[in-house]
Amino acid sequence: AYPGFANTGSDTVKKQEAAAFLANVSHETGGLVYVVEQNTANYPHYCDSSQPYGCPAGQAAYYGRGPIQLSWNFNYKAAGDALGIDLLHNPNLVQKDAAVAWKTGLWYWNTQNGPGTMTPHNAMVNGAGFGETIRSINGSIECNGGNPAQVQSRINKYQSFTSLLGVPAGSNLSC
Missing domain, CATH: 3.30.20.10 (Endochitinase, domain 2)
Known part of the structure; x- marks a missing residue:
């Protein structure tokens, strides 16, 4: 449904997008532990x-x-x-339904700006950087000093995934 996902740009950009998606998913789900919001x-x-x-x-x-x-x-x-x-x-x-869950995640990543100005997919493939993925997912709460600990958690996860994939994290990691 989203053929450009982790398949746009250079090999580095493709891996950075995969790392960004996985980092945000890991943050949102407590490392794939939680399917629903805990609060x-x-x-x-x-x-x-x-x-x-x-x-x-x-x-x-x-x-x-x-x-x-x-x-x-x-x-x-x-x-x-x-x-x-x-x-x-x-x-x-x-x-x-796990298939529905993952479809909604990929739908949001590839098509929604949320509180940001671009989709998370576009943030990664157009060079805006990982910080803009945060802004698109939860920026109205976390970005611009709203919750620096949550932003740093996402950045740490992203840096871990980029390291595992053997690519640089790039610039503009924060929001």
Whole structure:
């Protein structure tokens, strides 16, 4: 579905993108331990009732799930529309079906800017750097001094994955 993922640019860029995706997934899931967001107090927060379709699965149904921690009713709707799955009414599919979970992660990575100005994929293949992947995934909370420890956690994971893949991390690691 996303043939450019980890397949655009030089071999170094391809490996850097793979490392960036894996680093963000590792951060979001506690090293592939958690499928769902651990802070249950946040669950009711992810319903944007101003959306015309509302929150049909319930006020607290759109919490973070999957490798990129898909959150918010509008993201479940958009991901579901793109993937041909009704995630707005069935958000639990992201935590119950591994294939759906990974599809939402790749969908977000390749198509969504989030609070950033570019997709994480474009950040890596166009040279903006790893820091812009953070901005696109959770920048409104973590970037610009919002949560330096979380940013550093992502950077550390990225540097670890680039080292394992034998490529330099590049510049612009932070946001």
